[in-house]
Amino acid sequence: MAIRKASRTRLIGALTAATVALALGACGGGDSDDVAADGSVTLEFAQWWAPELPAGSFDKIINEFQTANPNIKVKLLSGPYASTKQQLVTGAASKTLPDVVGLDGAWVNDFAKQGAIADLTELMGDANYDSSQLASQIQLEGKTYMIPVVNFVYPLFVNQDLLTKAGVDKVPSTRTEFSDAAKKITATGGNVKGWALPLDTAVPNGIQNDVMSWLWASGGSMLADGKPALTTPQVKSVVEYVKSLNDAGVIAEGSLTMKEQDKVEKFTTGQVGMMIDSLAHINLVKENAPNLKFAIAPVPAEDGFTGKRGIPYASWGIGVANSSKHKAEAFKLVQFLMDAKANAELATLANGFPGNKTAKPDFSKSDPMFEEAFKIYQEGFPANEFVGLPKSEDLMRSFDENLQLVLTGKQSVDDALSKSQDSWSSVIE
Amino acid sequence: MTSLTVEKPPPAEPEAPTRTKKSVARRLIPFGYLSPTIVLIVVLMVVPIIMVISYSFRDNVIVQENSVFAGFANYTDVLTDPDFVAALKNTFIFITVSMVAHLLLGLGFAMMLNSGMLSGVTKAIFRVVYVLPWLFTIAVIAVIWRLLLDPSGVINYVLQTLGIIQDGVNWLGDPGSALWVVTFVNIWSGYPFFMISLLAGLQGIPGELYEAASVDGANPWQKFWNVTIPQLRPVIISMAVLDLIWTSQQFALIWMMTGGGPLNSTEMLSTFTYKLAFSEYEFATASASAVIVLLLTMILAFFYVRQQRER
Structure with a gap:
């Protein structure tokens, strides 16, 4: 009797375990229903913006949207930039992207080619949306895939105390002036250098922000008819200029593995006199070094250049997943964030410039430097030729590796540009 | 007279199908x-x-x-890529140097903590100090060492103050030193695990073996070589193989x-594969690289399993 009972208990135990196993197996296969019983729809919105804004402020903007659209709920999936990117790359591969996605212009080409993000031109048409109010749209073959919500420009930051100490009375505006100022700052001694150049290959955006910015500032281009054009005199003059600064010893040590945050840290602690950096870092620099006297200016151009200067920028872009079952609702959220009022509010909070041309950011509570930067932005034009290119991070990395060979004396400028040209040509067809 | 009552056996039942079911x-x-x-x-x-395969x-x-279907084309691409060959070479140096240093440091510190020459309190203090690197997460270790190794960082400052170097060394930015520096940091972060495991092994060696060796007139080196090492051999081999796998x-x-x-x-097989997948979006080639790494790791795992079986 006892034996039979024990055997029955074993059998029940085993069946329970098997049921758990079946339940586990079922977990992955289910298709979550995002339409509630009351007919309301829940949208997932993955972005890296919320952690970069003052705590709770992005939730407030989203709550405003939910109040205006009671049948749409938004679930924010917030994370740092790098992990959001990884999440989206894997989501795009498995066709499980969240309904609305925060995008960087550098990812658009790859996601669009995978069919992971939706054609917004079509959604704008369906919603009768007036796109003339948008400052820019990121397009591929005539179709819009990303709308920049907030733009961040990358001006030149100058430590005025170091400049004065070095005997330079004017913020450099040309390459010669910059080179001269960098040499004089370096000559003040004490481990201080003129400029910081982050060339770390893990996140090679130094090529975009700190190298190609010199090209765009002088009206140059690294592309011709959408194809790589790296062997032009304009690009060559930029690489030769960077090399001349390196040869003169005015670039902070360790640039081959320096990251963007190291650059900001060195500027904040007065170890370098000048850097090209995101305007969004003004508050960070001021928080960490309240007594640091610094100014912002356009990136220096070639001597004698009188044209409009391109100013590098990065965007918080937005797109809609192609796999979303609620594209119309998702576009309502896009529309809301691009609305003049919400867009101005978001740009003010983010210390960036609005993606809606009619939005007026409120500079009254911001640092006066933002107003100054807005002038620089309006006088020049936003320039970032990596936006919309395929595998843009890889393009930056291959250029980075060749530039590193130049700076370490292992390759000539011509060879570096020619190899980069070949490498880029195999990617951009 | 006693009567023997034999119970009748129960009638035979047709049990065969039930037994099979049971x-x-x-x-x-x-x-x-x-x-x-x-x-x-x-x-x-x-x-x-x-x-992935x-x-x-x-x-x-x-x-x-x-x-x-591409056959072995992705494997050919990976194996003929000079960056892969460089990554393979770097990984080999990184894992073997790390493993040997982990072993030597771990054994040295474990023997010190097991020695009768130190008091209990001193041992406890050293135990805490030695185990500290193991308590930090990799992200913290990377940030700390990047700051320490910065050309204007603490390490250069100390070395310059002591007069060991004249100019600041570009530890991570110099292609000639970067691999050795990251290997050093990996050694620093990983030796405590060896130390703890070997300390446990040392504490399990019976005292009688050392007494017998003393009676035979063995000196400390002979005791170490003929008693300690043979007794620790299984632990050392297991730890060494596991460390090679983990470090790779x-x-x-x-x-x-x-x-x-x-x-x-400092390109390793892991960073090479990651770049292929998440920067170049070449998932097929990245998968081929990952499979090659899997096969290389399986060779190490084979030796580990065989060694465990022998025990």
Whole structure:
């Protein structure tokens, strides 16, 4: 009797375990229903913006949207930039992207080619949306895939105390002036250098922000008819200029593995006199070094250049997943964030410039430097030729590796540009 | 007279089918218990590994809907890529130097902590100090060492103050030193695990063996070589093989410290594979690289399993 009972208990135990196993197996296969019983729809919105804004402020903007659209709920999936990117790359591969996605212009080409993000031109048409109010749209073959919500420009930051100490009375505006100022700052001694150049290959955006910015500032281009054009005199003059600064010893040590945050840290602690950096870092620099006297200016151009200067920028872009079952609702959220009022509010909070041309950011509570930067932005034009290119991070990395060979004396400028040209040509067809 | 009563045997029942059913059920019971684990292993390990292997034989996987069979083309691409060869060489140096240093440092510190020459309090203090690197996460270790090794950082300052160097050394930015520096940081972060395991092994060696060696007139070196090492041999071999496997998978430390640079001087198989997948979006080639890493790791795992069986 006892034996039979024990055997029955074993059998029940085993069946329970098997049921758990079946339940586990079922977990992955289910298709979550995002339409509630009351007919309301829940949208997932993955972005890296919320952690970069003052705590709770992005939730407030989203709550405003939910109040205006009671049948749409938004679930924010917030994370740092790098992990959001990884999440989206894997989501795009498995066709499980969240309904609305925060995008960087550098990812658009790859996601669009995978069919992971939706054609917004079509959604704008369906919603009768007036796109003339948008400052820019990121397009591929005539179709819009990303709308920049907030733009961040990358001006030149100058430590005025170091400049004065070095005997330079004017913020450099040309390459010669910059080179001269960098040499004089370096000559003040004490481990201080003129400029910081982050060339770390893990996140090679130094090529975009700190190298190609010199090209765009002088009206140059690294592309011709959408194809790589790296062997032009304009690009060559930029690489030769960077090399001349390196040869003169005015670039902070360790640039081959320096990251963007190291650059900001060195500027904040007065170890370098000048850097090209995101305007969004003004508050960070001021928080960490309240007594640091610094100014912002356009990136220096070639001597004698009188044209409009391109100013590098990065965007918080937005797109809609192609796999979303609620594209119309998702576009309502896009529309809301691009609305003049919400867009101005978001740009003010983010210390960036609005993606809606009619939005007026409120500079009254911001640092006066933002107003100054807005002038620089309006006088020049936003320039970032990596936006919309395929595998843009890889393009930056291959250029980075060749530039590193130049700076370490292992390759000539011509060879570096020619190899980069070949490498880029195999990617951009 | 006693009477012997023999109970009648129960009437024979047609039991054969029931017994078969019961024995089948009995045989299935263990699998029922194991089923949650089996499902988890299948979903989290078997399926992803099979998918990666199948990707490695195709082209245009993931990023395009119509992938095509490519045979061994991805493997040829990977194996003939000079960056892969460099990564293989760097990984070999990184894992072997790390393993040997982990072993020597771990054994040295374990023997010190096991020695009768130190008091209990001193041992406890050293135990805490020695184990500290193991308590930090890799992200913290990378940030701390990046700051320490900065050309204007603490290490250069100390060395310059002591007059050991004249100018600040560019530890991570110099292609000639970067690999050795990240290897050093990996050694620093990993030796405590060796130390703890070997300390446990040392404490398990019977005192009688040392007494017998003393009676035979053995000196401290002979005791170490003929008693300690043979007794620790199984632990040392297991730890060494496991360390080679774990270190070959080290990604976060390299990625956060140098990103594989400068000039690929710290490129490892892990960073090489990651860049292929998440920067170049070449998932098929990245899968081929991952399969090669899997095969190399399996060779190490084979030696580990064989050594465990022998024990």
